[in-house]
Amino acid sequence: MVFFVVFFHSMRRKVFVMPVRTRFAPSPTGYLHVGGLRTALYAYLFARQHGGTFILRIEDTDQSRKVDGAMERLIEALEWSGLQYDEGPGKGGAAGPYIQSQRLPLYREHADRLIAEGKAYRCFCTPQRLETMRSAGATKYDRLCRSVTTDESRKRAEAGEPHVVRMVIPDGGEVLLHDEIRGDVSFAMDLLDDQVLLKSDGFPTYHLAVVVDDHHMGVTHVIRGEEWLPSTPKHVLLYRYFGWDVPSFSHLPLLLNPDRSKLSKRQGDVAVEDYRDKGYLREALVNFVAFLGWNPGDEREIFTLEGLVKEFSLDRVGKAGAVFNIEKLNWMNQQHLKLKHDADLLPLVRPLLAAKGYAVTDDAYLVKVIGLLKERIVLVNDFSDAAGYFFRDPETYDEAAKNKNWKPETGAHVRIVTDAFSASPSFDAASLEAALRTVAESLGVGAGKLIHPVRLAVSGVSNGPSLFHMLEVLGKESVIRRLHAAVERLG
RNA sequence: GCUCCCGUCGUCUAGGGGUUAGGACACGAGCUUUUCAAGCUUGCGACACGGGUUCGAUUCCCGUCGGGAGUACCA
Numbered sequence: 240m241v242f243f244v245v246f247f248h249s250m251r252r253k254v255f256v257m258p259v260r261t262r263f264a265p266s267p268t269g270y271l272h273v274g275g276l277r278t279a280l281y282a283y284l285f286a287r288q289h290g291g292t293f294i295l296r297i298e299d300t301d302q303s304r305k306v307d308g309a310m311e312r313l314i315e316a317l318e319w320s321g322l323q324y325d326e327g328p329g330k331g332g333a334a335g336p337y338i339q340s341q342r343l344p345l346y347r348e349h350a351d352r353l354i355a356e357g358k359a360y361r362c363f364c365t366p367q368r369l370e371t372m373r374s375a376g377a378t379k380y381d382r383l384c385r386s387v388t389t390d391e392s393r394k395r396a397e398a399g400e401p402h403v404v405r406m407v408i409p410d411g412g413e414v415l416l417h418d419e420i421r422g423d424v425s426f427a428m429d430l431l432d433d434q435v436l437l438k439s440d441g442f443p444t445y446h447l448a449v450v451v452d453d454h455h456m457g458v459t460h461v462i463r464g465e466e467w468l469p470s471t472p473k474h475v476l477l478y479r480y481f482g483w484d485v486p487s488f489s490h491l492p493l494l495l496n497p498d499r500s501k502l503s504k505r506q507g508d509v510a511v512e513d514y515r516d517k518g519y520l521r522e523a524l525v526n527f528v529a530f531l532g533w534n535p536g537d538e539r540e541i542f543t544l545e546g547l548v549k550e551f552s553l554d555r556v557g558k559a560g561a562v563f564n565i566e567k568l569n570w571m572n573q574q575h576l577k578l579k580h581d582a583d584l585l586p587l588v589r590p591l592l593a594a595k596g597y598a599v600t601d602d603a604y605l606v607k608v609i610g611l612l613k614e615r616i617v618l619v620n621d622f623s624d625a626a627g628y629f630f631r632d633p634e635t636y637d638e639a640a641k642n643k644n645w646k647p648e649t650g651a652h653v654r655i656v657t658d659a660f661s662a663s664p665s666f667d668a669a670s671l672e673a674a675l676r677t678v679a680e681s682l683g684v685g686a687g688k689l690i691h692p693v694r695l696a697v698s699g700v701s702n703g704p705s706l707f708h709m710l711e712v713l714g715k716e717s718v719i720r721r722l723h724a725a726v727e728r729l730g
Numbered sequence: 731g732c733u734c735c736c737g738u739c740g741u742c743u744a745g746g747g748g749u750u751a752g753g754a755c756a757c758g759a760g761c762u763u764u765u766c767a768a769g770c771u772u773g774c775g776a777c778a779c780g781g782g783u784u785c786g787a788u789u790c791c792c793g794u795c796g797g798g799a800g801u802a803c804c805a
Binding site: 490566 | 731732733734735736737740741742743744752753754755756763764765766767768797798799800801802803804805
């Protein structure tokens with residue numbers, strides 16, 4: 240079943256129906272910003288929820304900011320996060336190409352059309368002149384080149400004189416626009432600049448490209464960051480100039496640093512890749528970022544991507560910026576870690592341990608280790624420290640634990656436990672626990688007097704998973720060997 | 731400066747003309763437990779300020795203050 244969004248075109252009282260199409264349109268700067276991930280996520284959720292299409296479009300119209308491999312990295316990060324796009328680079332689609340630098344003739348054509356209709360004009364002013372104006376206090380271009388005649392303009396352009404194309408902003412009046420999140424917002428036309436649409440290198444500026452592409456790609460809902468709100472009136476004007484229907488706009492609140500400025504590098508990690516590399520699960524990062532500015536209206540907090548698709552709604556997106564709070568992300572990561580099946584963590588954990596130099600050949604064994612540890616760590620990467628003794632006999636024993644739990648008589652007691660373990664018909668947690676408790680009883684000591692030393696002897700540390708389950712996973716041979724070694728070394 | 735947006739616990743937020751202003755993270759205490767986590771119980775903690783409107787404002791309106799964004803041949 241496909242859902243449709245109905246647009247009421249009030250002027251003509253005509254109703255037309257069109258399938259939802261949203262897009263994520265990042266500029267390839269070298270990585271995927273978590274704010275970008277949140278924007279992409281909302282656009283994705285909205286599209287999926289309405290049975291619509293989610294498009295990825297690369298906005299690479301700034302030649303001076305080209306970064307090699309940036310687009311590939313961005314796509315990789317987006318795919319890691321689990322947001323699958325339906326149309327875009329590498330995926331194709333009827334509205335392609337989806338890389339703006341490959342659509343140059345289209346923008347040129349539209350700029351020419353505007354010029355021909357008197358809605359844009361060539362501007363031959365030099366960057367130096369503009370700079371001088373600005374330093375003299377000007378806040379807008381003085382529209383000098385508007386008075387260049389059509390004829391002269393054409394001749395100078397044909398003669399190869401460098402120029403840009405600017406849009407004509409009408410005098411007086413205001414632009415009223417509706418934002419799904421903020422309601423009606425109006426801007427005085429007099430404050431708008433004669434925005435550059437086409438740069439002297441032939442590339443479009445964002446303003447032209449975004450309008451032309453959103454229209455030609457059939458984007459019905461523009462979902463983007465709040466930083467775009469001030470330039471939206473120019474976009475609305477362009478839609479009108481071209482005679483196109485204006486899409487629905489949703490300007491999302493910004494993600495903030497702890498000091499409430501726009502989330503930036505310098506004050507912590509902003510790249511999705513950073514979080515991935517630190518050991519955050521995609522599920523956790525997506526869940527967390529979804530809740531920065533949105534909530535389902537009840538008290539549920541842990542969601543999968545599928546769950547978010549079901550519950551998401553633009554109506555419940557807040558207006559105020561949200562501080563990116565690592566503590567809560569950590570907690571969410573823990574929650575998602577607990578939710579994951581042990582075997583599903585295997586591909587994430589195996590390389591970590593391999594990098595540590597452990598011989599991880601037995602996947603079944605590793606899955607058991609994961610099961611024991613996953614509830615007591617925060618990040619996936621924590622496995623590499625926490626799992627050490629499952630792959631290597633302890634070389635040292637925690638000093639504090641030794642002082643606390645290893646008394647003069649302990650060695651003898653552990654020896655008896657070792658014998659009991661050796662004699663145990665089966666090496667499962669329940670049998671081992673029974674064996675140890677029997678020993679404790681016969682010695683007339685509390686079970687803790689044996690449990691703690693055995694843990695220390697076997698793992699080298701004083702904390703970890705349930706002891707008997709840990710012993711079961713380690714296996715008889717390894718446990719007996721370690722107990723002997725510990726008695727030897729600790730007395 | 732100008733324009734626009736925003737303002738509930740430290741943080742993420744629910745709520746909305748009459749509520750003991752709810753939840754989550756973090757922090758404190760306790761319970762549980764063989765340790766560590768987890769879990770459970772519990773504590774601390776907020777409607778920026780000032781005017782209106784109203785019988786009654788945290789909620790609606792205006793202003794102030796505060797914060798943010800934008801103000802490029804960047805996106």
